[in-house]
Amino acid sequence: xxxxxxxxxxxxxxxxxxxxxxxxxxxxxxxxxxxxxxxxxxxxxxxxxxxxxxxxxxxxxxxxxxxxxxxxxxxxxxxxxxxxxxxxxxxxxxxxxxxxxxxxxxxxxxxxxxxxxxxxxxxxxxxxxxxxxxxxxxxxxxxxxxxxxxxxxxxxxxxxxxxxxxxxxxxxxxxxxxxxxxxxxxxxxxxxxxxxxxxxxxxxxxxxxxxxxxxxxxxxxxxxxxxxxxxxxxxxxxxxxxxxxxxxxxxxxxxxxxxxxxxxxxxxxxxxxxxxxxxxxxxxxxxxxxxxxxxxxxxxxxxxxxxx
Numbered sequence: 001x002x003x004x005x006x007x008x009x010x011x012x013x014x015x016x017x018x019x020x021x022x023x024x025x026x027x028x029x030x031x032x033x034x035x036x037x038x039x040x041x042x043x044x045x046x047x048x049x050x051x052x053x054x055x056x057x058x059x060x061x062x063x064x065x066x067x068x069x070x071x072x073x074x075x076x077x078x079x080x081x082x083x084x085x086x087x088x089x090x091x092x093x094x095x096x097x098x099x100x101x102x103x104x105x106x107x108x109x110x111x112x113x114x115x116x117x118x119x120x121x122x123x124x125x126x127x128x129x130x131x132x133x134x135x136x137x138x139x140x141x142x143x144x145x146x147x148x149x150x151x152x153x154x155x156x157x158x159x160x161x162x163x164x165x166x167x168x169x170x171x172x173x174x175x176x177x178x179x180x181x182x183x184x185x186x187x188x189x190x191x192x193x194x195x196x197x198x199x200x201x202x203x204x205x206x207x208x209x210x211x212x213x214x215x216x217x218x219x220x221x222x223x224x225x226x227x228x229x230x231x232x233x234x235x236x237x238x239x240x241x242x243x244x245x246x247x248x249x250x251x252x253x254x255x256x257x258x259x260x261x262x263x264x265x266x267x268x269x270x271x272x273x274x275x276x277x278x279x280x281x282x283x284x285x286x287x288x289x290x291x292x293x294x295x296x297x298x299x300x301x302x303x304x305x306x307x308x
Contacts, residue, residue, distance in 0.1 A: 001028075005026075005036075006036050006040050007072065009023075009037070010037065010048065010066065011070055012025055014066045015124065017055055017056050017057060019034060019051075044061075046061045047059050047061065048062035049062050050062075066138075070095070074093075074280070077091075077092040077280070089118070090120070090121060090284075090285055091120035092120075092122070093121075093122045093124060093282075094123050094124065094140055094283065096141055096286065097125075097139050097141075097143070099144075099145065100127040100225070100226055101245055105244065106294070107290070110293055117285075117289070118285055121285075140280060140282065140283050141287065142272050144269070145242075145267050146268065153272040153273060153274060154273055156270060156271045156273075158269045159269040159294035159295070159297070159301070160266035160301060161242035161269060162266055162298075163264035163265060164243045164250070164257050165203065165205075165238060165264060166249075166250065166256055166257045167255065168232055168254065168256070170235040171188075171235040172256060175188065178258055180262075181203070181259055185215075185216065187216060188218045189238045190220050190228055190236050190237045191222070192228050194223065202214055202216070203216055205262040205263065206264075211265060219236070220236045225241065229241065229255075242267050271287045271290060
């Protein structure tokens with residue numbers, strides 16, 4: 001097994017957590033996989049994998065080596081793409097990170113369409129809301145909602161998602177229905193904070209032609225969109241989030257919209273990827289596919305948003 005094949009094998013073992021599954025995916029005997037990794041560890045002079053009867057996981061050195069391997073293999077795929085003219089039929093591993101809500105409610109229900117169009121792309125999807133280090137963690141692109149902090153990444157806008165303020169009938173029966181955004185201070189919210197810091201996100205509404213921000217206290221704070229909605233369903237307070245996330249709950253009465261006379265700001269959704277002179281064909285076709293998916297749901301972006 002040559003060095004490139006060994007790198008591919010090692011990354012598969014780490015990702016699958018199994019010698020057997022990795023060997024099966026690459027079509028080689030398990031004994032050959034074990035021998036190749038032992039030779040690799042001997043050549044590097046360090047132990048890369050911890051093996052138990054049930055799991056295989058990287059050591060600290062193994063994790064660092066894995067991250068470098070992912071980057072090397074990705075760069076190699078990109079370099080070959082420039083000469084193979086594979087833009088119409090890209091191939092290879094595409095690593096994407098997005099929130100669980102976006103994955104479950106928007107992307108995964110249609111992911112079979114993407115696979116049918118690009119059968120040679122293997123999608124590795126992780127979920128979170130922190131701004132990952134794409135290069136260090138070997139992620140090709142991330143999908144993030146909200147205003148973006150200054151980064152050295154390229155951001156492509158995908159959608160403007162209309163938002164709604166709502167709460168459970170139980171909460172509104174106990175605490176009353178706010179009739180004006182200024183009354184939010186007397187209420188409780190399910191607080192939402194970013195994983196990267198402790199800052200809560202305030203409520204926002206358009207009042208007298210100006211956007212106003214309202215800091216609403218509460219006894220429950222979460223950093224995950226699904227838990228945010230669950231907190232509201234359990235009567236823990238008001239929430240403000242994209243309407244598509246709670247459409248079913250609003251229809252069946254488990255959540256009730258409030259302050260509908262005052263517009264909530266649309267939430268931006270963006271795809272972010274590294275600044276490279278030549279964007280990977282895998283990333284380009286995936287982001288293009290996502291843009292079409294979100295345009296179907298939320299309509300085309302205004303020109304000024306697309307250029308922002």
